[in-house]
Amino acid sequence: MAPLLVESAASGAQVLFLGDNFSRLLGGLGTSLAISGLALLIGLPLGILLGSLRIVDNWVLRGILRVYLEFFRIVPTLVVLFLFYYILPREMGIQIDGKTIAVIAFALWVAAEISDVVRSGLISVPDHQIETGKALGMSGFQLLWYVRLPQSINLMIPAVLNLATRVVKTTSLLLLISVIDVVTVGQQIMETNRMAHPDAAFWVYGFIFLLYFIVCWPLSMIAKALEKRAKERNRD
Amino acid sequence: MDFSYIQQSLPLFVRAFGVTLRLSALVIIASTIIGLVAAVIQHFRTPVLSQFFAAYEELFRNTPLLIQLFFLYYGLPSIGVKLSAETCAVIGASLLGGAYMAGGFLGGFSGIPTSQLESARALGLSQLQMVRYVTLPQGLARSVPALAANAIFLVKETSIFTVIAVPELTNTARDLIGMYYRSDEYLLTLVIGYAIILIPLSIILTLLERRVRRGTFAR
Numbered sequence: 001m002a003p004l005l006v007e008s009a010a011s012g013a014q015v016l017f018l019g020d021n022f023s024r025l026l027g028g029l030g031t032s033l034a035i036s037g038l039a040l041l042i043g044l045p046l047g048i049l050l051g052s053l054r055i056v057d058n059w060v061l062r063g064i065l066r067v068y069l070e071f072f073r074i075v076p077t078l079v080v081l082f083l084f085y086y087i088l089p090r091e092m093g094i095q096i097d098g099k100t101i102a103v104i105a106f107a108l109w110v111a112a113e114i115s116d117v118v119r120s121g122l123i124s125v126p127d128h129q130i131e132t133g134k135a136l137g138m139s140g141f142q143l144l145w146y147v148r149l150p151q152s153i154n155l156m157i158p159a160v161l162n163l164a165t166r167v168v169k170t171t172s173l174l175l176l177i178s179v180i181d182v183v184t185v186g187q188q189i190m191e192t193n194r195m196a197h198p199d200a201a202f203w204v205y206g207f208i209f210l211l212y213f214i215v216c217w218p219l220s221m222i223a224k225a226l227e228k229r230a231k232e233r234n235r236d
Numbered sequence: 237m238d239f240s241y242i243q244q245s246l247p248l249f250v251r252a253f254g255v256t257l258r259l260s261a262l263v264i265i266a267s268t269i270i271g272l273v274a275a276v277i278q279h280f281r282t283p284v285l286s287q288f289f290a291a292y293e294e295l296f297r298n299t300p301l302l303i304q305l306f307f308l309y310y311g312l313p314s315i316g317v318k319l320s321a322e323t324c325a326v327i328g329a330s331l332l333g334g335a336y337m338a339g340g341f342l343g344g345f346s347g348i349p350t351s352q353l354e355s356a357r358a359l360g361l362s363q364l365q366m367v368r369y370v371t372l373p374q375g376l377a378r379s380v381p382a383l384a385a386n387a388i389f390l391v392k393e394t395s396i397f398t399v400i401a402v403p404e405l406t407n408t409a410r411d412l413i414g415m416y417y418r419s420d421e422y423l424l425t426l427v428i429g430y431a432i433i434l435i436p437l438s439i440i441l442t443l444l445e446r447r448v449r450r451g452t453f454a455r
Contacts, residue, residue: 012314073388074434075427076395078406083427086419165298172300176399183303199314205307209299216298 012199016207021189025204028182029211032171035099035179039106040164046107047114052144054119065115072112078173081105085177098179106167117159121152154230161223165216172212182208241421245412252408253429259326259404260391260433266330267390268383271337276367278338279345279375289338296335301396304328309400325397329390336386344379345371377448384441391433405429 016022054065072080084105089096125148133143174181186204193200274289296304308324319327348371356366398407409426413419 076392078395169300172302202311202314205311
């Protein structure tokens with residue numbers, strides 16, 4: 001096995017740098033990151049809205065939002081993608097490309113997860129503060145905006161960052177709804193080099209593995225540091 | 237919606253359901269073992285090994301399962317390591333799950349005051365005795381909520397096994413959609429399949445959480 005490995009290091013790794021392969025792979029990753037970014041951009045405000053509504057005194061509304069959350073908790077994200085991919089274009093009667101479908105599906109998933117983060121953050125604010133606010137004559141919205149949100153934001157940021165890494169990782173599934181992402185580009189490269197470099201798979205998938213790690217690791221490190229800080233602050 | 241399609245494909249789905257269930261169970265058990273070992277080693281700051289497991293956790297928590305599976309299934313054969321799809325699936329998901337479980341256990345262990353470990357050391361307990369009598373009894377109960385969340389997460393992750401053609405639920409649904417173009421029917425069956433596993437599982441785990449919370453003394 002050892003000589004084989006050395007041999008592949010000589011040939012297989014070259015595939016990554018042949019022609020414009022390297023920039024094509026990065027371009028594929030760019031697509032995935034753009035989709036993640038858009039999904040977070042839409043899902044975040046929506047999730048904050050839904051989370052705020054989940055502490056409203058209306059059991060029908062709370063029930064609906066809970067079912068919405070549980071749906072995304074129970075159905076695997078891959079299956080959610082398939083649901084949107086097969087059903088959405090037909091119901092709307094129009095052609096929708098995979099990227100748009102991914103953004104919509106991910107945004108709704110992000111909104112569901114964020115709604116739960118926001119809800120638990122909001123209810124973590126002690127009741128006596130809310131009573132005080134009410135005594136001062138603050139409205140429901142003012143209580144949310146000036147009392148609950150500012151204090152729970154420290155808890156929310158790490159959770160949002162962790163969710164962001166999950167979204168980025170989940171973009172690896174995009175090839176299954178025919179989006180040209182980094183994995184698809186990798187497969188194209190392996191296909192064209194199948195004769196010259198039959199061992200390209202090891203290097204291409206290894207490289208994509210590394211790419212995802214380079215994107216996600218810093219995010220989760222920042223999340224970890226912020227979590228620690230929030231915990232220490234709460235201890236004081 | 238034509239239910240005769242669902243009826244005809246039911247035997248296939250039942251078999252796939254069995255595959256998903258069996259692989260999920262294997263993955264959860266293996267992940268728990270890997271996670272527990274990694275967490276105990278890191279909790280006691282065993283030199284070299286604890287750095288190794290910390291690196292392992294970061295690596296597998298921050299990369300997608302799909303890429304891990306592709307690497308194992310398509311990448312390794314080119315350096316002479318050939319594994320079956322199912323083996324790759326279980327290894328990949330267990331390594332991923334182990335990294336998450338380790339985090340869950342460590343979180344549980346970190347709730348134990350260090351004074352207890354110091355007292356144990358002062359009483360002359362060996363490392364193994366400390367694990368057995370101090371860390372595990374309290375730490376395991378505290379880890380349950382995180383472990384429960386991970387177990388549910390792992391069952392859902394088995395849907396990704398479809399990419400290396402393991403005949404589990406998602407793969408079966410995809411095959412059938414490809415053959416008969418009845419996406420509504422098969423997607424409905426697929427969602428119900430996961431719901432049958434995950435709804436009872438999450439109820440059981442919530443009950444378990446409640447039980448151990450009552451069992452933990454002195455917060």
